[in-house]
Amino acid sequence: MAEMDTSSSGGGKKHQGTKSKKLSTRVDMTPMVDLGFLLITFFMLTTTMAKPKTMDLIMPKDTEDEKEQNKVKESTALTILLGKNNRVFYYEGLAQDPNASSDPEFFQATTFANKGGIRDVIIKKRDEVAQLRNAKGEPEDVVVIIKANDGATYKNFVDILDEMAINRIQRYATVDISEQDKQWIQQTVSANPGTGGAQ
Amino acid sequence: MPKVKMARKSTLIDMTAMCDVAFLLLTFFMLATKFKPDEPVTVVTPSSINTKLLPDSDIILLTVDAEGKVFFSMDGQPKRKKLIEDLNTQFKLGLDQQQMNNFVVGASVGTDLKDLKTYLSMKPDERKASGLEKGIPTDSANNELETWINYARTAQGGNPRLQYCIKADNETPYPKIDQIMQTFKDLKIQKLNLVTNLEAIPPGTAAAQAQDGPGSTEEH
Numbered sequence: 001m002a003e004m005d006t007s008s009s010g011g012g013k014k015h016q017g018t019k020s021k022k023l024s025t026r027v028d029m030t031p032m033v034d035l036g037f038l039l040i041t042f043f044m045l046t047t048t049m050a051k052p053k054t055m056d057l058i059m060p061k062d063t064e065d066e067k068e069q070n071k072v073k074e075s076t077a078l079t080i081l082l083g084k085n086n087r088v089f090y091y092e093g094l095a096q097d098p099n100a101s102s103d104p105e106f107f108q109a110t111t112f113a114n115k116g117g118i119r120d121v122i123i124k125k126r127d128e129v130a131q132l133r134n135a136k137g138e139p140e141d142v143v144v145i146i147k148a149n150d151g152a153t154y155k156n157f158v159d160i161l162d163e164m165a166i167n168r169i170q171r172y173a174t175v176d177i178s179e180q181d182k183q184w185i186q187q188t189v190s191a192n193p194g195t196g197g198a199q
Numbered sequence: 200m201p202k203v204k205m206a207r208k209s210t211l212i213d214m215t216a217m218c219d220v221a222f223l224l225l226t227f228f229m230l231a232t233k234f235k236p237d238e239p240v241t242v243v244t245p246s247s248i249n250t251k252l253l254p255d256s257d258i259i260l261l262t263v264d265a266e267g268k269v270f271f272s273m274d275g276q277p278k279r280k281k282l283i284e285d286l287n288t289q290f291k292l293g294l295d296q297q298q299m300n301n302f303v304v305g306a307s308v309g310t311d312l313k314d315l316k317t318y319l320s321m322k323p324d325e326r327k328a329s330g331l332e333k334g335i336p337t338d339s340a341n342n343e344l345e346t347w348i349n350y351a352r353t354a355q356g357g358n359p360r361l362q363y364c365i366k367a368d369n370e371t372p373y374p375k376i377d378q379i380m381q382t383f384k385d386l387k388i389q390k391l392n393l394v395t396n397l398e399a400i401p402p403g404t405a406a407a408q409a410q411d412g413p414g415s416t417e418e419h
Binding site: 032033039040052056058119148149151152153154155156159161162 | 214215217218221222224225228229232244245246247248249250251252253263364366367368369370371372373374375376377380383384387389390391392393394395396397400401404405406409
């Protein structure tokens with residue numbers, strides 16, 4: 001197929017006397033082209049595919065001033081706790097009342113599963129809160145409070161931030177975990193040991 | 200009607216030109232590909248749906264491995280040179296030219312400031328074996344990470360495009376990440392970038408529906 005024709009048309013007849021055979025200078029370049037394109041494809045794919053992505057994280061300023069702090073309403077809040085072994089716990093509201101846990105339905109455990117996991121909880125709460133109206137008659141925004149326990153991993157943290165992006169939750173905050181929350185996690189885990197384990 | 204005779208054409212194609220183009224492109228891609236610098240630790244980053252690319256330059260990158268060891272790296276050799284010279288003068292590390300040069304051309308470093316001299320005189324493969332690669336201390340009593348970030352920021356000379364990236368492993372314990380974020384917070388740096396891999400947006404969710412619209416999430 002491919003050729004490099006360097007023979008000149010009239011050149012052959014001069015040397016009719018010699019018996020040496022004229023070798024063709026045509027080289028089949030097809031495999032070389034194949035190889036070339038294979039390498040091109042490889043380099044093209046590796047340069048564009050291996051690019052890591054980044055997730056923006058904007059942290060709030062530490063403020064002592066009471067007026068600057070955002071107050072979260074009990075009715076619009078959803079608190080998510082990250083525990084050991086990829087376990088997720090959640091409750092509605094901020095649990096400022098220590099007796100809140102007397103309701104057995106209050107503190108719930110869930111997982112990062114795509115179906116029936118924390119995502120469904122977030123969506124449910126988001127849609128519930130969207131029905132509420134604030135003083136100006138506008139729909140309320142859900143505020144998600146994220147608290148990571150010591151046993152949580154970085155993956156859990158990124159996953160939960162990703163859930164915020166997936167469900168388009170505009171308002172969320174990471175907060176230090178309280179002793180009360182730790183205690184609740186401990187109770188829930190010991191009540192149904194499984195994959196969990198005490199903190 | 201006279202019979203039209205089609206001239207028989209050769210099916211041979213001259214592939215020389217095509218070959219030239221192929222190898223030209225090959226050369227271009229080979230030269231344009233930047234090979235990943237040697238990382239002291241392997242880090243498997245978590246996945247997210249974010250599509251924002253990690254910039255190549257103007258970044259300060261903190262690599263955190265599964266055990267929570269922190270490694271520091273920064274792009275730009277002149278800036279790295281300024282950083283190590285500043286650190287050397289300020290903390291009287293007694294580095295010689297060769298050790299400083301090792302830092303300038305090397306990849307990430309992760310050790311105590313007091314061990315930096317010994318650490319930099321070793322070859323990258325010896326560093327791992329020596330056990331000096333303990334990571335930069337981040338605890339509040341001896342927060343050397345703060346020093347590193349502060350000096351790196353100075354070495355960048357108020358670069359407005361400077362970004363702070365954290366590349367941590369899936370298994371990194373959260374308290375370590377919290378310490379690092381607290382360090383940034385203390386330095387009044389609020390905007391961070393977490394390095395992740397791309398994963399597909401789960402179908403049927405709000406993000407999937409709003410994919411065409413402007414998307415930005417903010418923390419309050």
